[in-house]
Amino acid sequence: MEFFSGITQMDQRAGVEMVKRAVQLDVASRFQESLVCYQEGIDLLLQVVKGTGLGTHRYRQKISEYMSRAEDIKKHIEKEKQDGKYHKQIRIEENATGFGYEKLFQEYLTEIVSEVWVEDPYIRQVHQLYNFLRFCEMLVKGPCKVKTIHLLTSYDQGGGRSQQMSSLGEIKQSLSNYGITLNIDFSSSIHDREIRFNNGWIIKIGRGLDYFKKPQGHFSIGYCDFDLRPCHETTVDVFHTKHTKKT
Structure with a gap:
């Protein structure tokens, strides 16, 4: 996944760093930790959109992609719990x-x-x-x-x-x-x-x-x-x- 560029505001940087960490954990199959980072990063980025009005199509599309991936991970974790394979x-x-x-x-x-x-x-x-x-x-x-x-x-x-x-x-x-x-x-x-x-x-x-x-x-x-x-x-x-x- 690629990340946003040219972002300088503190909340934006924090949100970007958080989703970067989420992707790293995702790739490492550390899904529970990844989900937490996705959720925190998405929340920060959405707050920036609401607070500043910043919201290009590409910006919103990336947030949507992260939200979709977070939802997939959440479903995966729930299935593991139901199957008794959760770790x-x-x-x-x-x-x-x-x-x-x-x-x-x-x-x-x-x-x-x-x-x-x-x-x-x-x-x-x-x-x-x-x-x-x-x-x-x-x-x-x-x-x-x-x-x-x-x-x-x-x-x-x-x-x-x-x-x-x-x-x-x-x-x-x-x-x-x-x-x-x-x-x-x-x-x-x-x-x-x-x-x-x-x-x-x-x-x-x-x-x-x-x-x-x-x-x-x-x-x-x-x-x-x-x-x-x-x-x-x-x-x-x-x-x-x-x-x-x-x-």
């Missing part, structure tokens, strides 16, 4: 921010979600237990009606097992006040990290729930709000399947 990958860069749990999971927490499986060997240390607690808080606040959470993790191998058991017990009791049952199992051989919802979504995070960096201090920005907390580099893979509960 989205998110790359979280070192020190990136804006990747709180809501950012990653809310899109998949539809109203029909009632059961959640968390497999993560590292729900052991204090900060990891807090990570799991914040994940549970997100489920309590979400639009879904979660009734059961299954946690599979590993025992703390040091002197922190008592703290681990006590903290998980407290989370279990607290969740019960919201009508949610927490089932906890332990495995000495667990290595994989994944989260599954009973609406068919599976999210695999390279570092599990523990992908946030340690805050600079107890009163530093990002200590409470995970969206503002710098992250370790990791990869998130999202799949959809008709069978989430392993047999």
Whole structure:
């Protein structure tokens, strides 16, 4: 695809750069990311047309082409979801921010979600237990009606097992006040990290729930709000399947 030339206004440049990125992602078959860039780029270019009256035939024709391609990609993604072949990958860069749990999971927490499986060997240390607690808080606040959470993790191998058991017990009791049952199992051989919802979504995070960096201090920005907390580099893979509960 060719792009507009001779465009100097800030919004126009931003729109052009965004659709260029969309095309690059499209060619790389990274369709979910491509769709987002197409939509943002088209919106910027349409705002320029409306705000400035700039709208040559060629200009409008290119926007129309991008809109058509975005619609094709959207249909392709929906078909993949229906066929159980959907795969989205998110790359979280070192020190990136804006990747709180809501950012990653809310899109998949539809109203029909009632059961959640968390497999993560590292729900052991204090900060990891807090990570799991914040994940549970997100489920309590979400639009879904979660009734059961299954946690599979590993025992703390040091002197922190008592703290681990006590903290998980407290989370279990607290969740019960919201009508949610927490089932906890332990495995000495667990290595994989994944989260599954009973609406068919599976999210695999390279570092599990523990992908946030340690805050600079107890009163530093990002200590409470995970969206503002710098992250370790990791990869998130999202799949959809008709069978989430392993047999």
